[in-house]
Amino acid sequence: MGSVKVEQLTKEFAGVKALNNVNLDIQEGEFFALLGPSGCGKTTTMRCIAGFEQPTSGTILIGDKAVNSIPPNRRNCGMVFQSYALFPHMNVFENVAYSLNIKQLNSSNIISQLGIYGRLLNRKLGKYPKDIEKKVMEILEYVELDQYASRLTSELSGGQQQRVALARALVMEPAVLLMDEPLSNLDQKLRHTMRNTIRRIQQDLGITTIFVTHDQEEAMSMADRVAVMSKGEVMQIGTPTDLYSRPATPFIANFVGTSNILKGAVVETNGFTIVKGEGFVLKSSQQTNKKGVDVIIRPENIKIYKQNQEQSAVANLIEGKILVSTYLGSIVRYDVQVGSYQLTVDTTYSSGESILGEGEKIKMSIEPERVLLI
Numbered sequence: 001m002g003s004v005k006v007e008q009l010t011k012e013f014a015g016v017k018a019l020n021n022v023n024l025d026i027q028e029g030e031f032f033a034l035l036g037p038s039g040c041g042k043t044t045t046m047r048c049i050a051g052f053e054q055p056t057s058g059t060i061l062i063g064d065k066a067v068n069s070i071p072p073n074r075r076n077c078g079m080v081f082q083s084y085a086l087f088p089h090m091n092v093f094e095n096v097a098y099s100l101n102i103k104q105l106n107s108s109n110i111i112s113q114l115g116i117y118g119r120l121l122n123r124k125l126g127k128y129p130k131d132i133e134k135k136v137m138e139i140l141e142y143v144e145l146d147q148y149a150s151r152l153t154s155e156l157s158g159g160q161q162q163r164v165a166l167a168r169a170l171v172m173e174p175a176v177l178l179m180d181e182p183l184s185n186l187d188q189k190l191r192h193t194m195r196n197t198i199r200r201i202q203q204d205l206g207i208t209t210i211f212v213t214h215d216q217e218e219a220m221s222m223a224d225r226v227a228v229m230s231k232g233e234v235m236q237i238g239t240p241t242d243l244y245s246r247p248a249t250p251f252i253a254n255f256v257g258t259s260n261i262l263k264g265a266v267v268e269t270n271g272f273t274i275v276k277g278e279g280f281v282l283k284s285s286q287q288t289n290k291k292g293v294d295v296i297i298r299p300e301n302i303k304i305y306k307q308n309q310e311q312s313a314v315a316n317l318i319e320g321k322i323l324v325s326t327y328l329g330s331i332v333r334y335d336v337q338v339g340s341y342q343l344t345v346d347t348t349y350s351s352g353e354s355i356l357g358e359g360e361k362i363k364m365s366i367e368p369e370r371v372l373l374i
């Protein structure tokens with residue numbers, strides 16, 4: 001069983017709380033990301049699950065078994081690190097076969113244990129039992145590295161090394177795969193390719209995977225669910241779309257994608273909620289009991305009208321002035337002054353269209369359903 005439960009996990013280092021009452025309930029076969037800024041406690045959470053760190057308090061369950069007192073090598077977790085942690089003096093095959101060989105030696109019966117010296121000698125000569133050889137070559141083929149089996153890992157590219165690290169974790173057939181910032185040493189393009197490779201393998205094998213990252217795009221594009229962490233606590237857990245469309249706090253709204261966050265006061269509730277702030281009055285379809293609210297508007301949910309453009313019967317019409325326009329290929333991003341706020345607005349761009357220039361006065365509209373109140 002590869003489900004993982006973390007209950008009221010707290011970890012202190014020399015009196016400083018790195019984790020404060022963290023609760024996670026990860027389903028078997030789920031791809032779960034721990035996302036948050038540097039120092040928020042992602043790695044500590046993962047290290048507690050793996051058994052490399054002992055919690056100050058709280059329980060960790062893998063399947064239905066509490067594992068707090070079980071050493072890391074018996075938790076049935078495969079780990080992939082940011083630094084790959086490969087043996088540079090061994091070739092690709094040997095790196096992947098290493099743990100499997102040790103495991104088989106440890107678990108072998110008395111008859112085969114008598115042959116342990118012969119096995120170790122064989123390993124020195126580069127020979128492995130047939131079953132290990134078959135399994136290693138299968139997994140290398142799976143990560144498309146079978147052609148590189150005899151190459152030293154120091155002679156591989158970063159992406160290839162990362163795939164060796166992945167193969168080494170997977171060959172043990174762990175119940176849970178733990179990955180700590182596995183892509184952050186790769187360049188942008190390779191990161192994209194590796195994201196797809198990891199996701200494909202995770203789905204093929206249906207292996208419960210916990211993935212630590214500070215890169216929201218990585219978490220959102222790969223994970224089934226994401227836990228956003230800050231200062232040792234879990235702020236929100238949800239699917240990528242949940243987090244994006246219903247962030248629980250301004251911190252999450254800002255951390256998960258780009259957001260415009262305006263301070264406002266509720267001035268009327270008439271089926272809609274009318275919120276007034278500096279330089280704007282906005283209508284939201286969301287209900288709230290609060291008097292003071294944070295208004296969250298995603299950049300792509302703001303529509304821009306040029307000065308002479310028709311804008312009859314649109315909701316939430318507000319005026320602004322273009323400060324900066326940035327051409328980003330398929331979209332143009334505008335920084336727009338509204339009262340004392342600087343809003344970010346993304347508009348789709350088709351070739352040949354004109355781009356608004358600095359100082360141009362515009363109007364903008366936002367659908368009431370897209371005006372979130374926190």
Ligand code: ATP
Pocket residue numbers: 013014017018036037038039040041042043044045214
């Ligand atoms: P990053 O993305 O930078 O790796 P993180 O979210 O993984 O950060 P952790 O490495 O879990 O964060 O660290 C959480 C907090 O615990 C940090 O304040 C860190 O300084 C502290 N910490 C982690 N390990 C130790 C340790 N061994 N001794 C003392 N403090 C530690």
